Structures are given as C-alpha cells and as structure tokens.
Amino acid sequence: MNLKQLSQMLGLSQTTVSRALNGYPEVNRETRERVLKAVQETGYRPNKAAQRLATGKAGSIGLVMPTAPGNPTDLHFGEFLTGLGEEALRHDFHFVVTPADPNDEVGALKRLAVSGNVDALFVNYMRGHDPRLDMLKSLSMPFLVHGRSIGSEPDYPFLDIDNEAAFYDATKLLLQLGHRRFALLNGPMYLDFAIRRKNGVDAALAERGLALDEACISHTAMTDEQGLLVMERILQLDKRPTAILCSSTVLALGAVRAINQAKLKLGEDISLIAHDDVLTLLKPENFTVPLTTTRSSLRAAGVRIAERLIAGIKHTETFPEQELWKTELIVRASTGVAPAE
Amino acid sequence: MNLKQLSQMLGLSQTTVSRALNGYPEVNRETRERVLKAVQETGYRPNKAAQRLATGKAGSIGLVMPTAPGNPTDLHFGEFLTGLGEEALRHDFHFVVTPADPNDEVGALKRLAVSGNVDALFVNYMRGHDPRLDMLKSLSMPFLVHGRSIGSEPDYPFLDIDNEAAFYDATKLLLQLGHRRFALLNGPMYLDFAIRRKNGVDAALAERGLALDEACISHTAMTDEQGLLVMERILQLDKRPTAILCSSTVLALGAVRAINQAKLKLGEDISLIAHDDVLTLLKPENFTVPLTTTRSSLRAAGVRIAERLIAGIKHTETFPEQELWKTELIVRASTGVAPAE
DNA sequence: TCATTTCCTCAAAGCGCTTTGGCTACCCAC
DNA sequence: GTGGGTAGCCAAAGCGCTTTGAGGAAATGA
Incomplete structure (x- = not known):
C-alpha cells in the first residue's frame, strides 16, 4: 500500500493525502478525518526511504559502534545507548548504528554521514586532537560530541563531565x-x-x-x-x-x-x-x-544528548551548545585515614 | 556531489557511471577505471536513501530495543549487539535500532518493517505464544528469531540454545x-x-x-x-x-x-x-x-545471527533454518556435596 | 558490399514521497 | 454586479538512484 493507491482509493490527489497526513492547514477537516480513517484501516505507513529522499530528513541519529573480534563488550556503551533510546522513543526517532573497527572511526563516520541515512551524528570515545572533529565541522549536519577533545579548539557542540x-x-x-x-x-x-x-x-x-x-x-x-x-x-x-x-x-x-x-x-x-x-x-x-x-x-547523558540532537534536527534548538556537568563526590566506606607508616 | 554531477564531469551518462560502480560487465575497462578514479578524487558516495528507493535493498538489519524510563539496562542486550556488529562490519551492513516500550513490541516491529528502512528483521526476548511471530510470517521479509516461542508452531527460522x-x-x-x-x-x-x-x-x-x-x-x-x-x-x-x-x-x-x-x-x-x-x-x-x-x-549467537540474516538478504542462504545450540556444563567450585542434615 | 553480431553507451521511466504553483469555487464588501 | 480574498484541492516537478529498452559504432561474416 503506497500513497498513490491510498489516494486513488479515496478519490483524492496524492498532494491532499500527504498534506492531511502531515498536518498542513489547507485541508478540510472532514477530508483529513476521512484520510486518517483510511490509514487506520489499511495500515498504510509512508515509505521512509522515499520520505527521506523527498525531504532530506530521516528521523534518525547516526552513531558508530566500535567493535572488533575479540574486543570486550563495553558496558558503558550499552548504558549510554539505553539513555539515548529512552529519549529517541519519545520523538519517534531511531538510530542507525554502524559497526566500525576502532582504527577506522573517521572513515565509518564519513560513510554514515554521506550515506543520506541520518540527520545527525553523535560521536564519543573522544581522543586528544580528535581527527573526527574537522570532518564533522565540514559536514553541515548537526552533530554532538560526548566528551571533548583536548588539544582541539573547543568550538564544537559537546556534552562532557568535568x-x-x-x-x-x-x-x-x-x-x-x-x-x-x-x-x-x-x-x-x-x-x-x-x-x-x-x-x-x-x-x-x-x-x-x-x-x-x-x-x-x-x-x-x-x-x-x-x-x-x-x-x-x-x-x-x-x-x-x-x-x-x-x-x-x-x-x-x-x-x-x-x-x-x-x-x-x-x-x-x-x-x-x-x-x-x-x-x-x-x-x-x-x-x-x-x-x-x-x-x-551515563544514561542521563544519553537522554540529554538525544534531546539536544533531536532539537538540532528539528531546528528547535534552545539548548546551550556546550555543557559541562559537575560530578558528585559520594563518600562511602572505601576511603579512610591513611594507615600509619 | 551526486550521480548526475559526477557523470556530467566525466562526460558519461548516469547509467554508465552507475553500472561502472556496481560492477556490471557491459562497461569498458578503461571507462570503469576512469569512473573509479573520479570517485576517489571527488569522494562521491551514493545516497543510500535513493539507492534504497530504487533497489528496495537497504543493507541494514532492523531490531527493536526495549527501553523505558527507569528500566534497567540489559547487559545481555549489549553483549549480543557486539556480536551482531562484529559480523555486520564484515559485510558493510548496519542496524536500524528502534527503541520501543516493552509493551509495544509488536507495533514497533511493524513500524520498522513497513518503514522501508530495513531488509531483514531480528527479534529476541521471545515470549510464550509470541504475537510477533504471526506478524513476521505475514511480512515477506527475512527474519530470524533468537530463542523460540513455546506454544507456537516451530515453523520459523530461529537460533536458540537448549x-x-x-x-x-x-x-x-x-x-x-x-x-x-x-x-x-x-x-x-x-x-x-x-x-x-x-x-x-x-x-x-x-x-x-x-x-x-x-x-x-x-x-x-x-x-x-x-x-x-x-x-x-x-x-x-x-x-x-x-x-x-x-x-x-x-x-x-x-x-x-x-x-x-x-x-x-x-x-x-x-x-x-x-x-x-x-x-x-x-x-x-x-x-x-x-x-x-x-x-x-551470547556474543557468538550475535555473530551467527548476523551471518544468517545477511545471507538471507543476499539470497545466499545455505544455513539450516533452525539451530539449537547445546550448552556446556562447566564445573567449578560453587558446587559441592550436599551438607549433612 | 551489406547484413549481422558484439561492445559500449544512452535516454527515460520509475521507486514513493513532498512541495511548488496554480486553479476553482465560493464568500464578502463596496 | 464586480473585484479581491480565501478555502480546498490538484497536476506535476523533483529528490538521487537503478534498470529497461534502444541505438550507434566497430568488428565480423557472407
């Protein structure tokens, strides 16, 4: 079931149906309701690839998952992803995850960016003087850095802890x-x-x-x-x-x-x-x-980053570009007075 | 930089350039090399969304990540994902991860399937009499189940442990x-x-x-x-x-x-x-x-599942449809003779 | 010499959507 | 009664790619 079939079924043009679906004002209330009802009944879902092609928007965030045979699974990555997912869910966004050899992060990121599959990029595991920054800046696509890159001009959007x-x-x-x-x-x-x-x-x-x-x-x-x-x-x-x-x-x-x-x-x-x-x-x-x-x-950081990225894509960004979170120092039993010599 | 521009640059038609890129035989060796060289120089990458639209193939595996605010991060999910990624990397595949409320797994899966974003689906966290199975079977898209669903006819492709x-x-x-x-x-x-x-x-x-x-x-x-x-x-x-x-x-x-x-x-x-x-x-x-x-x-299962799914997409499937892995029983020190009453 | 084959290339259609730029009624005001 | 506005709809162009169906040029055969 595609737009064409749906609109024929309804005796409407594709334009009108599309507008009805996307909440444009210039369509009659009655018509809109008729369309919505038909969508319900037929289970029609717009093809995302076509939507992406037409609008340039994909409703997705790209990220690179470093992975190599034998490399240990990173617990921190999963925790972060959970946070990212939690927020993305609220906005009907998804992720495109590209697995990449840790030695080819730049390449993987570039592929992801030009693939046309994503609206925004997210990078983490930042290095000193990170080579990905220059690439990202040249890209004209919203991006957000988790962490910072010491040795680089701090003129990019980031979220980091102190x-x-x-x-x-x-x-x-x-x-x-x-x-x-x-x-x-x-x-x-x-x-x-x-x-x-x-x-x-x-x-x-x-x-x-x-x-x-x-x-x-x-x-x-x-x-x-x-x-x-x-x-x-x-x-x-x-x-x-x-x-x-x-x-x-x-x-x-x-x-x-x-x-x-x-x-x-x-x-x-x-x-x-x-x-x-x-x-x-x-x-x-x-x-x-x-x-x-x-x-x-880490999970809270994931939520926040998703929030900012999505706002960036929707151009409703009102967040600060750069955030530095303070950490809490929580004293428990593993610290005590130094033993006598 | 898109195909049109590239072909104009080369004084060739889009057809020829496209064919040269995709390894079709009916293009002159010299021409192909010229095209490849130009791609190198310009850094041209085909737009994936367009490719997807034209071919119906996306080079991606869809999966649903259950997530809800407050839900604990599942360590097992991350470990599995690592395996999946490891194999996907070898074939230049990526994942589309849709976060979903655990109560709406069916809906999330359906959305993912009809979105046109993915070539194959993977499901896990199987339940008894799992409602997703019927949906998947009706979908005419390759899928693979991690685990099984007790109470359902075992007529679907799965990988499970015994x-x-x-x-x-x-x-x-x-x-x-x-x-x-x-x-x-x-x-x-x-x-x-x-x-x-x-x-x-x-x-x-x-x-x-x-x-x-x-x-x-x-x-x-x-x-x-x-x-x-x-x-x-x-x-x-x-x-x-x-x-x-x-x-x-x-x-x-x-x-x-x-x-x-x-x-x-x-x-x-x-x-x-x-x-x-x-x-x-x-x-x-x-x-x-x-x-x-x-x-x-779990990681090995991830690798295997990616392998099978990708083979399914490429129609080179030669794997058994259903696999049941034996587990190993490894005796260490936490088991001993029962204490006397 | 002309017909046939082979090799390479091309124009154009189509994938499913959004969006631009009309167009037609219809209503209101002067 | 006429001009201007507006509400509601549509046809068609375009996003960037693949693929079909054709065609021109060179090479081969009769």
Missing part, C-alpha cells in the same frame, strides 16, 4: 585523609577523559609537592580483568600506594578483588575512589565495602 | 551431589527461556520424585539487585534449599552477595549453578568462589 575537577576533588579528599602515595588506574591513554582525569590528579598532588610515580599509573581497557592485573602488580611494589583512583567501577571491580586476595582491608589498609557512571549492573554501594565515588550518570 | 537440557543437566548434577532442596532464580515468567529452564529443572527433579517448592521459585528481572533480594528471602525459609539454580550470572552476582552476607560458604553450605552468557564483564571464574555454570556465548 573529569579534571572530579579527580582533582577525589585526590584532594584522599590527601586530606593523610594519603601520600597514590595510584591511578586509568582508561586508554589516548582518550580525552583519561588525560583530563590524570591532569586532575596531577594538579591536586602538585599543590602538595607530590607526584604520581610512573609505576603507579596504568592506562588499560576498562575491564575488571585489567583492574585485577594492574592492581596485583601495584600491590607488589616496595612502597605500595595507600590511595587508589579508578577511572571506572568496572576497573574497581578487579582492583578490589586483587586487594581482597592480598588480604588487605579496603578503607583501612588501602583507600579507593572510583568514577561511577551509574551502571545498572555495578552499583558502588553493592561492593562488599561500599565504594567512594565520583558520580555522573 | 535451555531445557542445560537446566536439566545442571539439576541432575546437583542431585548426584546429594542435594534435595532446590531453588530457581529465573527470568520473567512470560519469557520463553525462563519457561524452558524451569521445565528442565522440573523434569530432572520429577525423575527422583521431587518438586520445586513454590516459595523457592522466583521470576524477576535479571539484575543483581533482584538476585540479592530473592536470595535473602529464600535463605530465611525454614528448610532452606541447599542447591540454587540461577538463570544468569547477573542474578548470581546478587545471590552470592546474599549468601556471603548470611555467612554461608558457597560450595559447602550451599551450592549454586548459574547460566553463563559469557558476558565480558562478569566471568564466573572471577567470583570469589568460581561458579559452576551452563555456558553459551
């Missing part, structure tokens, strides 16, 4: 508790958030004339395996750190396991603060020793 | 270890896999003249919170069970926490077997007491 402040504050707290030897279990070094978090730690330590020992910094994938491995290594150091900062509760999961296995008491022998993306599965309060965290909901 | 056998075997093992009182932490009652798993348990118990106590069966969302809650309740029963079956390692995560809090020893006071979807985050071997599991990789 990673630097989060980790600055967390470090500060630990310093006040008397800790002097720190370790940082961070995400991959090339990612923007990892860089900023490290900067935050460095800044707080520098104020006290301290610095992170190279052996106490790790940049790994955000999996609990890596957390375990790194933590095991760190615990064997001569002067082992008493304060641990983790870029994710997922990393913390492994780190805590290592700490338990070493028969150390979390919050007493060793303190730990993790960043909490409010993952459904992994609540810091559910750890055996509840975790002190810096918190910002 | 849930009944998995839980039958697991129960059997526990029986052999001397356990007589069982509990089952299951997924939502209306879902097919949950029904079958319960059937498996029932069957094995029935062979020994045993049955599940109503108080020892739970049907909940597959979150660790629910696992904790249910397990806490079960542990307070008068004659508490000594053998626990869990429909997911996510549920097990909570259940184990409850067991620990009750100061019971897993594998001694109480035995537990969980189904392991091979979630990246949650490895049964990483539990403090490694978990005995029935195992089947």
